[in-house]
Amino acid sequence: MTADRPTTTSRWSRLLAAIALVLLPAMLVAPPATASTDEPPCEPDNETACIAVLVLNADNDRISDVAITVAGAGFTADLTTNADGPATVAAPEVGQYTVTIDPATLPDDQQLPEGAETEVTVTAQSGGTARAAFRVGPGAEAPATPSGEASDGAPADSTTTDDGDGVAAAPEGDASERALTFAQVWQQIGSGLRFGLLLALASIGLNLVFGTTGLSNFAHGEQFALGAAVGFITINQMGMSIWVGGLLTLAVCALTGLAQDSAIWRPLRKRNVPVMQLMIVSIGLSITLQYVIQLMIGGGSERILSRNPQPLTIAGITLSTASWLSMVVALVCVLGIAWFLTRTRIGRATRAVSDNPALASATGIDPDRIIRIVWIMATGFAALAGLMWGVSFGSFNWQLGVQLLLLMFAAVTLGGLGTALGAFVGSLLIGQVVELSNLFIPSDLRYASALVILILVLLFRPQGILGRRERIG
Amino acid sequence: MEEFLRILTQSMGELLAPTTAAYAMAAIGLNLHFGYTGLLNMGQAGFMLLGAYGFGITLTTGGSFWLALLVAIAAGVLFALILGMPTLQLRGDYLAIVTISAAEIVRWFGRSTLWQEWTGGASGLQGRYYKEPFQELSFLPEGRFALGPLEYINTGSDSWWTRIVAWGLVALVLVFVWLITRSPWGRVLKGIREDEDAVRALGKNVYSYKLQALVIGGAIGALGGVIFALPAAIVPDSMGRTMTFFVWTILLLGGAATVFGPVLGSMIFFAAYMFMRTGMRALAENTGVGDVITTTNVEQIGGMLVGVTLMLLVIFRPQGILGNKKELAFNVR
Numbered sequence: 057m058t059a060d061r062p063t064t065t066s067r068w069s070r071l072l073a074a075i076a077l078v079l080l081p082a083m084l085v086a087p088p089a090t091a092s093t094d095e096p097p098c099e100p101d102n103e104t105a106c107i108a109v110l111v112l113n114a115d116n117d118r119i120s121d122v123a124i125t126v127a128g129a130g131f132t133a134d135l136t137t138n139a140d141g142p143a144t145v146a147a148p149e150v151g152q153y154t155v156t157i158d159p160a161t162l163p164d165d166q167q168l169p170e171g172a173e174t175e176v177t178v179t180a181q182s183g184g185t186a187r188a189a190f191r192v193g194p195g196a197e198a199p200a201t202p203s204g205e206a207s208d209g210a211p212a213d214s215t216t217t218d219d220g221d222g223v224a225a226a227p228e229g230d231a232s233e234r235a236l237t238f239a240q241v242w243q244q245i246g247s248g249l250r251f252g253l254l255l256a257l258a259s260i261g262l263n264l265v266f267g268t269t270g271l272s273n274f275a276h277g278e279q280f281a282l283g284a285a286v287g288f289i290t291i292n293q294m295g296m297s298i299w300v301g302g303l304l305t306l307a308v309c310a311l312t313g314l315a316q317d318s319a320i321w322r323p324l325r326k327r328n329v330p331v332m333q334l335m336i337v338s339i340g341l342s343i344t345l346q347y348v349i350q351l352m353i354g355g356g357s358e359r360i361l362s363r364n365p366q367p368l369t370i371a372g373i374t375l376s377t378a379s380w381l382s383m384v385v386a387l388v389c390v391l392g393i394a395w396f397l398t399r400t401r402i403g404r405a406t407r408a409v410s411d412n413p414a415l416a417s418a419t420g421i422d423p424d425r426i427i428r429i430v431w432i433m434a435t436g437f438a439a440l441a442g443l444m445w446g447v448s449f450g451s452f453n454w455q456l457g458v459q460l461l462l463l464m465f466a467a468v469t470l471g472g473l474g475t476a477l478g479a480f481v482g483s484l485l486i487g488q489v490v491e492l493s494n495l496f497i498p499s500d501l502r503y504a505s506a507l508v509i510l511i512l513v514l515l516f517r518p519q520g521i522l523g524r525r526e527r528i529g
Numbered sequence: 530m531e532e533f534l535r536i537l538t539q540s541m542g543e544l545l546a547p548t549t550a551a552y553a554m555a556a557i558g559l560n561l562h563f564g565y566t567g568l569l570n571m572g573q574a575g576f577m578l579l580g581a582y583g584f585g586i587t588l589t590t591g592g593s594f595w596l597a598l599l600v601a602i603a604a605g606v607l608f609a610l611i612l613g614m615p616t617l618q619l620r621g622d623y624l625a626i627v628t629i630s631a632a633e634i635v636r637w638f639g640r641s642t643l644w645q646e647w648t649g650g651a652s653g654l655q656g657r658y659y660k661e662p663f664q665e666l667s668f669l670p671e672g673r674f675a676l677g678p679l680e681y682i683n684t685g686s687d688s689w690w691t692r693i694v695a696w697g698l699v700a701l702v703l704v705f706v707w708l709i710t711r712s713p714w715g716r717v718l719k720g721i722r723e724d725e726d727a728v729r730a731l732g733k734n735v736y737s738y739k740l741q742a743l744v745i746g747g748a749i750g751a752l753g754g755v756i757f758a759l760p761a762a763i764v765p766d767s768m769g770r771t772m773t774f775f776v777w778t779i780l781l782l783g784g785a786a787t788v789f790g791p792v793l794g795s796m797i798f799f800a801a802y803m804f805m806r807t808g809m810r811a812l813a814e815n816t817g818v819g820d821v822i823t824t825t826n827v828e829q830i831g832g833m834l835v836g837v838t839l840m841l842l843v844i845f846r847p848q849g850i851l852g853n854k855k856e857l858a859f860n861v862r
Contacts, residue, residue: 272622272625272626320840324844329844331622332569332621332622333843333844333847335569335622335625336777336781336839336843337839337840337843337844339571339774339777339839340778340836340837340838340839340840340841340842340843341836341840342836343771343774343832343833343835343836343839344833344836344837344840345836346832346836347829347830347832347833347836348833350829350832351826351829351830351833355825458770462626462629462630462633465626465630466630469623469626498641498642498643500637500640500641500642501637501638501641501643503633503637504633504634504637504638504641507630507631507633507634507637508634510626510627510630511615511616511627511630511631514615514616514619514623514626514627515615515616518619518623
């Protein structure tokens with residue numbers, strides 16, 4: 057099983073993972089690492105994108121006087137590292153740059169580990185610093201694995217760039233490096249609100265499906281990622297305007313909901329297949345869709361909007377204009393869904409089916425029709441949330457769905473499985489937890505904090521904040 | 530033709546590969562959870578990762594091989610206790626969500642910079658830190674050995690020694706599981722799967738039995754993680770959700786609630802998976818198919834087919850190859 061391993065890609069991904077390549081978000085105005093150097097270091101602002109290069113040994117000490125070449129988009133710059141701070145250069149355009157290290161200029165006792173790449177590709181974004189780091193010297197982890205090893209069984213996890221990359225496009229550095237000020241907490245609360253609103257829009261569908269059919273739909277995360285992926289294809293690759301592309305994306309994704317219900321879920325309901333079996337079918341669907349998305353957009357991180365986000369400060373919170381707009385759209389949609397569920401005939405029928413399908417059908421409601429509408433709504437709103445996520449968080453990759461799925465489960469469990477309003481409240485809370493926990497724990501653990509909350513909720517109040525006790529069974 | 534033989538040999542090699550044994554082992558553990566007791570554990574990869582970490586870190590810090598094995602099992606047991614005690618009283622899908630989340634938490638912590646000096650962070654623990662004590666135990670002579678078309682070195686990473694130990698462990702655990710599931714204890718587990726309330730009415734402590742099943746299955750899963758780590762490195766991102774889902778596919782393919790189902794499932798799964806991928810790659814490289822399917826797409830199409838297989842299996846033949854439809858735990862709430 058040695059011969060057919062995607063060695064280069066997995067090496068590549070492991071290198072990226074190993075050096076913790078952090079793509080900084082354009083929308084968070086982050087305090088850049090200021091260091092005294094001869095040339096003024098590149099300061100990212102709205103028009104400037106920076107690339108910073110670090111050469112570190114195993115003890116995280118910077119190695120100086122290493123020659124680095126940054127190339128891309130008809131631009132080349134030669135840099136030399138110094139011991140005080142990262143070597144930086146302003147990128148002339150947003151886009152991909154290749155950072156190459158010259159191994160000959162490394163100190164003799166600090167050579168690149170065997171098999172390590174001498175090139176790293178970074179994506180420069182305005183208002184942010186793209187970092188490329190090289191690990192050298194004895195004791196540095198060789199990112200390549202010896203032949204005949206590693207991760208063959210689970211190729212999915214090894215063919216990509218850094219796992220957290222797709223969704224973790226937020227924080228700058230770790231909590232420990234930042235002083236805690238009120239402005240920062242306030243800013244994080246704002247980011248948490250954005251996270252929460254988008255999460256709410258995504259998870260309401262999950263909750264509606266659970267309420268009406270009893271299915272914990274593990275493929276819901278992929279429906280979310282599908283929105284971002286189709287949006288990337290229509291808006292970025294086919295060059296449609298965001299409104300046309302967005303509407304097309306929604307239509308396509310809502311159709312997948314309709315198709316799914318009539319091809320898979322309805323026949324299975326007719327056969328009275330137990331819910332647990334359906335759940336595993338949805339896991340199979342989730343795996344399938346994951347690879348379909350990978351086939352559509354590839355294994356790397358993608359951006360839906362190629363132009364630079366414009367920051368906008370409201371009430372002391374700075375987010376991109378697209379983010380603010382997404383938040384408004386999400387809020388309007390959530391309120392719209394609430395109105396739909398409480399005030400319209402179909403909405404009331406949905407709640408009736410959710411409560412008691414047998415009784416509902418006895419009163420003349422067609423549960424199949426309601427469930428079809430629920431599937432279309434669930435996939436449509438998930439896609440809208442995914443699309444807006446991709447737009448407001450900058451970049452995403454194909455793993456976006458699986459990562460967010462667990463946060464959605466956390467949100468709906470926290471709020472109460474099967475209650476529409478519960479998903480909303482739970483999502484807002486999870487959004488705050490994820491973004492605020494950034495201030496206290498290393499940012500690579502921020503999703504773990506939300507999952508810990510999920511488990512704590514199940515421990516102490518399994519029905520959630522707004523749920524009813526009988527639902528826990 | 531030569532190409533075809535090469536593909537066939539490679540697929541055959543998968544039948545005995547250590548990875549196949551590792552997945553078989555994990556599926557045996559999951560079988561105890563799902564097949565016999567009806568617990569929906571969606572975090573088997575978390576048990577495996579913890580087992581691998583326990584094993585690797587003990588050996589890296591200078592412990593002996595046997596101590597490392599014990600630590601790995603203890604890690605699985607502890608994880609099962611922490612997970613099971615609060616959640617086993619909840620409905621099945623809650624357990625599924627909690628276990629998948631807990632496995633993810635383990636992975637997030639493993640790849641975090643927080644304990645990098647122990648876990649190696651996202652790049653993981655390299656095999657060279659822990660392989661030596663294991664390979665020193667080998668009593669095989671130096672050199673290579675060929676069994677038909679399959680030829681490997683005797684002692685090393687991808688070696689006969691690794692295969693012998695891996696399948697030896699699987700055989701031991703298989704006997705153990707066979708014995709406990711046909712014991713009175715095992716019959717109580719099956720009773721819980723069929724009707725929890727009836728078993729409760731007979732005066733059995735259902736919760737305690739479920740916890741015992743979760744602990745034993747989790748410890749077996751941790752052993753699977755050890756086997757997975759033996760020929761390779763411990764990389765948290767390669768032991769994530771995909772791994773859990775593959776284990777599920779293997780179990781359902783072979784047949785839940787059967788003794789040999791997990792092993793058969795694992796062998797067929799990996800042989801077919803390898804055959805499909807190498808076959809497609811050969812087609813893409815040598816024929817006109819390459820214009821439509823590139824070699825990178827092969828991995829993705831392979832993954833898609835795994836997902837579709839899982840769906841079709843669950844819908845049309847949930848009992849798998851060896852299983853009995855009446856013995857399936859899906860009907861439990």
